[in-house]
Amino acid sequence: MKEYRPPRGFRDFPPEVMLLRREVIGKVVRVFERYGFDPIDTPAVEHWETLAGKYGEEAEGKLIWRFTDPWSGKEYALRYDLTVPLARFVSNRQDLPLPFKRYHIAPVWRHEEPQRGRYREFYQCDVDIVGSPYPEADAEVIEVISEALRELGFSGFKVRLNDRRLLAAVFEEELGLKDPLPVYRAVDKLDKIGPEGVKRELSRAAGEAVAEKVMDLISLGGDLEALRSLCSRYSHNARAKEACDHLEQVLSLVGGVTFDFSLVRGLDYYTGPIVEVVLDQPKIGSVAGGGRYDGLIGLFTGKEMPATGASLGIERIIDAGVELGIFKPPRSTVADVYVVVVDWAYFKYAWRAARELRSNGINVRLDVSRASEEAQRRRARRLGAPVMLFVGKSEAESGTVTVYSPAKGERAVVRLEEAHLVIKRFLS
Amino acid sequence: MKEYRPPRGFRDFPPEVMLLRREVIGKVVRVFERYGFDPIDTPAVEHWETLAGKYGEEAEGKLIWRFTDPWSGKEYALRYDLTVPLARFVSNRQDLPLPFKRYHIAPVWRHEEPQRGRYREFYQCDVDIVGSPYPEADAEVIEVISEALRELGFSGFKVRLNDRRLLAAVFEEELGLKDPLPVYRAVDKLDKIGPEGVKRELSRAAGEAVAEKVMDLISLGGDLEALRSLCSRYSHNARAKEACDHLEQVLSLVGGVTFDFSLVRGLDYYTGPIVEVVLDQPKIGSVAGGGRYDGLIGLFTGKEMPATGASLGIERIIDAGVELGIFKPPRSTVADVYVVVVDWAYFKYAWRAARELRSNGINVRLDVSRASEEAQRRRARRLGAPVMLFVGKSEAESGTVTVYSPAKGERAVVRLEEAHLVIKRFLS
Known part of the structure; x- marks a missing residue:
């Protein structure tokens, strides 16, 4: 008799796992709602053209579950995240009361090589604010995400903040880079492949001189003073100035946030502040991340629409909480x-x-x-x-x-x- | 600018819809848990071979979202229901404590022609008991489903009960039918195409004489007496006798259930009692259905494993509850x-x-x-x-x-x- 298993990278959740996941997700929901975010849902399946051209080369070339419907010949894809579906959702509702604050907790699918903690089907927990270009919105997103982590029982974590405008301005000024995306993609691997690996990749892509310079630049960061010192160096640059003012206002609203110039984020669509949260323990990479993407919704509507948001890596959070003993061993049945x-x-x-x-x-x-x-x-x-x-x-x-x-x-x-x-x- | 919509038959759920759905599903969950059913989840994506050969011709030929992965060439499919995934789940866990009582509320995908109330992505709410061949299990499934409908506020509904063994015995004896599945498929359309339509379809498939006889037979039904009278006619037939005893015991445990010999259910895998619930108002077809499927899990394990369950048609229930005014107009925000x-x-x-x-x-x-x-x-x-x-x-x-x-x-x-x-x- 052959064995029928879930496809590789997919998981069955038995009751004891479901009950733990429900408890964790329930806590996150309560925090999201305390901040006035409303729930939405969108289909698992999207037209391929809805997702195409949004995420950047790697995702589009390899990581999206796409398929041709054998009956209609139409091209579909399983959603790769919850942000592009949000952008499509907003573009279909011109009458939506803005700012639109929504959360969305649902599975997404990625065609990745499965490994410990990385699945082909996993839940995302997203909060986003559409319709406000102001730092207040970015600050609120950062606060709700931090608050969710605290509510779950995590105390030791670092919130790292940077800005794509500042990155672009500095990289253009120092390196003459018109398109910094390839540099971002390399630097984004810092946690995975280390500084040496990033430097090698940068050297290959842009030459050793650029690589050295980039490595130097991304070592900047720290407290508010570090941001101010970097900003004063580039205050003549309008884009840098705009980013610096924006970040200062964000930092004036939420505490416990570190400026980190090595933070770049992998996705193509970010246009302003970007953020990432890393636990002190265990060392499992970031457990939340996000940023501002003022251009994405415009790809659907033709009209710029500011938006900012973040995603809790709920799968990693569950693994980490269990490992740290924060999440109590769950019941294995609902029966009293x-x-x-x-x-x-x-x-x-x-x-x-x-x-x-x-x-x-x-x-x-x-x-x-x-x-x-x-x-x-x-x-x-x-x-x-x-x-x-x-x-x-x-x-x-x-x-x-x-x-x-x-x-x-x-x-x-x-x-x-x-x-x-x-x-x-x-x-x- | 072109418009990006969800694929045809797929839906976005804005907050006001989500909040209503959450309330309805929350009530169903509470009833399922009061009956001691535990939650599980399984992947949206299954290997095609997991789903193949389980549902019958129509589903397999047209209704399953299947696709070839362009990278690996592997054949996958989106789950078509929650029952076959349950069977696979159970087959992977030989150490599961039996009887295994689980519920599963999750989306499924069908490649149907979308129409009012019929979608290509919709939620199913299933309760099943694996590991008991006894009428107690069937009775409990019927009771939990009825209780869920009552908890939601529905008072006028009819629970129809029949048995595939009884159908097969009678059809074999009266018509010499060795394989009654084509007859079931025609009779299953009774609500959709009416008696004349079913008769036409039966005539085409098996000749007018058989069609007349089938139409006669399926007009039987009613109370316990009607069951007993039919049963006494076929008490010499072992299979009919077994079914009749089984149904009598089910009826002795749960009240408000009608015996209806025209109930056949469309799916191939049923092997014993089958059940369907229809609201008095509005006339929207069945809102719940299920039955015993003692052979399905064995298709995975090679070893027979009794199982029985039912599915609440939550999408129709939501539509009906809104139409009847049972479900109050929802808030459109969580914000106080x-x-x-x-x-x-x-x-x-x-x-x-x-x-x-x-x-x-x-x-x-x-x-x-x-x-x-x-x-x-x-x-x-x-x-x-x-x-x-x-x-x-x-x-x-x-x-x-x-x-x-x-x-x-x-x-x-x-x-x-x-x-x-x-x-x-x-x-x-």
Whole structure:
């Protein structure tokens, strides 16, 4: 018999994983909503032309799940992120009240080589503000993301901030680079391949002199003073000045943010501030990132529309939280009570008992296997339901149930109508 | 400028739709969990061979989104339902504690001609019990589905029950049919094309005599007595007898279920009881359906594994609930409070005010548009945030905020630290 597995890089989520993911995502949702972001959803499948020309060479050439529909011959693709779908969504609704603040938590698909922590299907958690070109919007995005991480229980993390306008201005002035995107793509690999690797890649692409200069430049950064000192050097450059003023205002609103000139971000569409969050521990790369992309929506509408946002790397966050012990070992079942049918001749009474408890808001799992009492007990223990309920002849005849809490080691025979009270006590 | 839309048959969900869907799905989840079903998830993408040969001709030939990966040449497909992925999931986990009770609420994809209420991407809500061949399991599935509909506020609906073994036994005995699947497929269209249409289709496929006989047979049904009368006619037939005993036990556990011999269900994989739920109003076809499929998991494992389940047609349910007025008009934002910045020179104070309220658990939407007070008020009203908060020079200088409830027509100037109390009163 051959084995049928999920495709490589795809995952099944059993209940214990689902329950943990739900808890984590639920916390993120509560923070996003506390900041007044509203939920939206968009299709998994987009027209290929919707995604084409938005992400840059690598994504477009290799990383997007694209396919031709065998019936219609049309070209489709699975969404690669939640930002381009947002841009399309906004472009279809000219009457949207602006600024539009939305969050979107949903799976995306990437045709990557699967490895530890990297999947072909994974969830993204995005917050974006469309319609405001101001630093207030960038600051709010940074704050909501940081707050979500704090709410999840992470305390040690670094928020790194830079600006694409500042990068472009400095690289143009120092290196005469008209198109800095290839440099960004190389520098973006800093965490993955280290400074030596980046330098090698830059040398190959632009020569050793440029590579050295770039490596020098990106070593700048630090606190507000570092930003000011860099800015004063380029204050004659209008683009740099604009970026510097913008970053200063962002930093005046949100604390705990570090200026880092080596931060470039990989995607092509950023046009202003860019941001990334890295945990102190464990060393797993960035757990959130984003930036301003004032040009993206205009690709759909022909009209510039400012937008800024960030994405929480929820998959990495889950892995890290488990590793750090922040996320408690989850329950493996939603059931509060496992009903063990001691005598199957009295199943109807067990059925009634389950019904009675459920009507009192208790999650009840009724065994329907006709298995032995011992086998049912084993299952109840393995599943980890906090309360066991035994129903047999004596219970059925006396209108009672036997309630047992393995954790408390307590056991009680109670009238069915009062069982929910005892169970709630056992559960608390 | 060309327009970029979602692909035909796919939908964007704006916040007001998301908030309604979330409420409806949340209620369903609570009922599923009260019955002790645990959540799982599986990938959107499956190997084509996982789905192939499971659903029958029509689905396999036309309705599955399948595609060849242009890089690897591998054949993939988007999941067509949640049942075959469950079967694969179970087959990969030989150590799963049985009976395995799970629910799964997630999108599926079908390559159908889109029409009112029929989409190419839609959510399914499935509950299944794997590992019990007994009527208790079928009864529990029927009960949880009915309970979910009641919890959602539907009162008038009919639960129709039949059994594939009974159908097969009767059709074989009366018509000599060894393979009744083509008959099922025709009869399954009863709601869509009416009795005349079904009869025409049957005549074409099997001749007029068979068609007449089938139409006669499927007119049977009604209460428990109708089942018993049909069963007594075929009690010499072992398969019919087995089905009749099974159905009797199901009916003895769950009330409000009608025996209906015209119910056949379209999918190939059913092997025992089948069920369908139809609302009295509006006339929109079935809103839930399912049945027993003891052979499906064995296609993966080579070993028979009993299973039964049902699926709530959540998309139709949402449409019907809105039409019936059961589902209240949703909010269009999660924000409790809209902060109107009266004087942008005092934005930092507005930022602080938003922060203060959020730390008290209030959902606060802060305007970041630098627009006029009037424009911000318009937006707040349009968005429907229940409380407006005004922050300008006088508030900033006195450490207060102006709170206003359009619904109550009340307005108050309060100290920032106490604003959350006033707002909570306005919200209640």
